[in-house]
Amino acid sequence: MKALLKIVVFSLAVICGFAGYTTFGLPLIVPEAPPVEEKLGGDITMDQFIAVGEKIYNGKGTCTLCHNPVGGRAPLLEPVASVSMERIKDPRYKGKATNIEEYIRESMIDVSAMVVEGFGKKGSNDTISPMPDVSKGAIGLSEVEINAVIAFLQNTAGVEVTVPLPTGDEGAPADDAPEEIRVAENAAEAFAKFDCLSCHIVPGVEEGGDIGPDLTKMSSTAGKRVKGLSAEKYIVESILKPNDFIVEEFDADMMPDDYAGKMTVAEMNMIVDALAGKK
Numbered sequence: 001m002k003a004l005l006k007i008v009v010f011s012l013a014v015i016c017g018f019a020g021y022t023t024f025g026l027p028l029i030v031p032e033a034p035p036v037e038e039k040l041g042g043d044i045t046m047d048q049f050i051a052v053g054e055k056i057y058n059g060k061g062t063c064t065l066c067h068n069p070v071g072g073r074a075p076l077l078e079p080v081a082s083v084s085m086e087r088i089k090d091p092r093y094k095g096k097a098t099n100i101e102e103y104i105r106e107s108m109i110d111v112s113a114m115v116v117e118g119f120g121k122k123g124s125n126d127t128i129s130p131m132p133d134v135s136k137g138a139i140g141l142s143e144v145e146i147n148a149v150i151a152f153l154q155n156t157a158g159v160e161v162t163v164p165l166p167t168g169d170e171g172a173p174a175d176d177a178p179e180e181i182r183v184a185e186n187a188a189e190a191f192a193k194f195d196c197l198s199c200h201i202v203p204g205v206e207e208g209g210d211i212g213p214d215l216t217k218m219s220s221t222a223g224k225r226v227k228g229l230s231a232e233k234y235i236v237e238s239i240l241k242p243n244d245f246i247v248e249e250f251d252a253d254m255m256p257d258d259y260a261g262k263m264t265v266a267e268m269n270m271i272v273d274a275l276a277g278k279k
C-alpha cells in the first residue's frame, strides 16, 4: 500500500513538476506527505511529550515562520523561558501570568499582554502584537498541543518543565491514520494551507495577520508594482521569489521563499486568480 502511494506521489510530482515548469518557469511539485498527526493520548513520557512539542513548534504551529534567525521580525524563542520572569516584571506587562509556564501560554493566546520591545505592529508603539492567537484560526493548536510546545520551550531553555502530561481524556486527535496529501480545492483552503493567513489579510477570508501587506487590494496594485510585469506575473513572482521586490514599509526575508517546492500549479493558479480579482 505504502509503496503504491509512493509511486502515485512520485508520478504526480513528475507530472505537476513538469506542468509547473512550463507554466511558471519554476518546478512546482507536490509536497511530501505531511507527517502523521502525533498521538497525544496517555502513556507518554515527558521526553516524548517534549519531542512532540518540538515537532509542533517546527511544523503545525508554524512558529518558525516568524521566530527564526533570518527575518528578525520576531524574537528568538530558545531563551524565552529564561526571560519570562523579567517580562512579567516589565512595567509594560499587562497580563496575568505569575510564572514561566503561564507567561509562555499567555504569549501564545493573549498575544498583546506583553509586546516585546521593537516587535509590535507598525505604528502601535509596541502595544499590539502582530502574532496570531495560535489556539485559533488556521493554526488552531489544542490545549494539549500548546502544553507540548511549552514543555519544549522550557526544556530548551534548561528550566524545569512544569506542564502536565496529557491523560488521554482531552480528546486526542480523532484520526491517527496518515493524512492524505491534501491539495487545496479553492483559494481559501490554499491560503490556509500555506500559512498566508498568518501574515496577510486576503480577499474572501476574514481572519488574517499583518506581518505582511494587506492583499485585498492586489487586483488594483499588482499590475503597477514592477514595470513590465503583468498583475498575474507579479503575484507569482512575489510568492516564488518574495525578496526580488520588497513592498515599501515592509522588510525582506520575512516571507518564506520555499513555496516553489510545496505548491501545485493548481494551487498557485487559485491563489493568483483570487488575488488578481479573477473568478
Ligand code: HEC
Residues within 6 Å of the ligand: 057, 061, 062, 063, 064, 065, 066, 067, 073, 074, 075, 077, 080, 083, 087, 104, 107, 108, 111, 112, 114, 115, 116, 119, 120, 129, 130, 131, 132, 134, 149, 198, 199, 209, 211
Ligand atoms: C506571524 C508571525 C508569528 C508566528 C506564526 C508566531 N509568532 Fe510568536 N511572536 C511573534 C512576534 C512578532 C512576537 C513579538 C511581539 C510580542 O511580544 O507579541 C512574538 C512573541 C512570542 C512570544 C513572547 C516572546 C518573549 O520573548 O517574551 C512567545 C512565547 C511566542 N511568540 C511563541 C510563539 C509560538 C510557540 C508560536 C507557534 C505556536 C508562535 N509564537 C508563532 C510572531 C509570531
Ligand code: HEC
Residues within 6 Å of the ligand: 065, 066, 191, 194, 195, 196, 197, 198, 199, 200, 211, 212, 213, 215, 221, 225, 235, 238, 239, 242, 243, 245, 246, 247, 250, 251, 252, 253, 254, 255, 256, 259, 271, 275
Ligand atoms: C511569515 C510571514 C509571511 C507569510 C507566511 C507569507 N507572506 Fe507574503 N509577504 C510577507 C511580507 C513581510 C511581505 C512584504 C515584503 C516583501 O515584499 O517581500 C509579503 C509580500 C507578499 C506579496 C506582495 C504584496 C504587494 O503588495 O506587492 C504577495 C502577493 C504575497 N506576499 C503573497 C503571499 C501568499 C500568497 C502567501 C502564502 C502562500 C504568503 N504571502 C505568505 C510575509 C509573509
